[in-house]
Amino acid sequence: MRVSIRQVTQHMSSPKVGFVSLGCPKALVDSERILTQLRMEGYQIVPDYDNADVVVVNTCGFIDSAKAESLDAIGEAIAENGRVIVTGCMGVEESVIRAVHPSVLAVTGPQQYEQVVRAVHEAAPPNASHDPFLDLVPPQGIKLTPRHYAYLKISEGCNHRCSFCIIPSMRGDLVSRPVGDVLDEAQRLAKAGVKELLVISQDTSAYGVDVKYRSGFWNGRPVKTRMAELCSALSELDIWVRLHYVYPYPHVDEVIPLMAEGKILPYLDIPFQHASPRILKAMKRPAFEDKTMARIHRWREQCPDITLRSTFIVGFPGETESEFQYLLDWMSEAQLDRVGCFQYSPVEGAPANALEGAVPDEVKQERWDRFMAHQQAISTERLAKRVGREIDVLIDEVDEDGAVGRSSADAPEIDGSVFVESDTPLKPGDLIRARVTDSDEYDLWAEKIGS
16 A cells, blocks of 8 residues: 555645655554644645655565565655654665665654654654644544544554564564553544544554553553453444454454444454464464354354455465365355455565475465466355345545445455445545445445435
8 A cells, every 4th residue: 555645735934745655554553643643743645746845755675566665655755855764664664665766865664753853853844833732733643544444553563473474573572552642542533523434453353462561541540451341342433333354263262242233333353364274373373263263253143244355366386276276265254244365475584484385475375366266266156145234334535437335245445345326416425335236256336225
């Protein structure tokens, strides 16, 4: 995901900052925090390089293609402006960045908000006459998502050491945010008009492990720093709450009743990655696919409307044809609703690089094609079952062709859409009731019910 900043004007005498945000929603939240701090200090955020006193590029370093995109974005900013500050995940590889772009003004890593702001100060000193009471920042801060939904990051870092991943080397071990701070932020967002909170982290189900689930306080009462208790408290805000990056630990079972009762969205984003026990072991992932399948069946018994989303990797070093077929068979039984798939890509510093049995690129591509076709058939069949049902739809955009929204089964930018026919005008942020009239492999069509 690449986000260019196009918002907020201020006093003409204030220094101007251009901003490019790359990578995942977690990086987007980092960008929002940096921008909020800069706006509080009187900086203008401008949409183009030409008018900026300095440009900040928030990079992604997850895989080699993301690093290449980050380097290209830095180069583009240098060519257009010349004064560039680099931050984000790729910032931990300062030598790589400076080898390609030696003229960058400063390089900082992820979460280093103070260092980024300090670098901006040096490149474009803040206006000494800035009055924070005249240049107000909204209580919810600067958001880069549409007004009706927002990402809520509950922790940083990760305690896992998956062999294909270098995130812990960039973002460190798990550090959970105080539960009171998380809930206060969620409450501010809800009061500002947000209709949907997307809960994100590197490992959402591990929330609170690092602080031994200690109790914090919110609205005058104790709340444990733990996923189930956090979800229960978030449900009191009476808005959509969607869970992402949930590892299938046993205590995940505790949030299923909340979904069945309609307190949070019946949606779980679980990064399974594979199904073969041997491949999962090589990935250093939990390798209990039989128990996982049993839990999937149990979740659906408890909450029939639950949507299960996951991502998988094909072409991991050593993956045999039989292990790939095992994955396809597992998918047939699991009947996951939403699925993404990546071809294995070596990342510098990842332990998986040392594994034997590299899968040729053409085989990776062929397996990816087969995987996507296999899941497409599953998705088509599952969506067809929703035709005739009534669903809630959150409208994302409206144009001359009509309204486009999402159901509880659809996260923004990664899942499907619901195309809505309505006799009355709709606007982004509307939450409506609709009847499903048609479906294809990924999307639904529906008619608005009522006036």
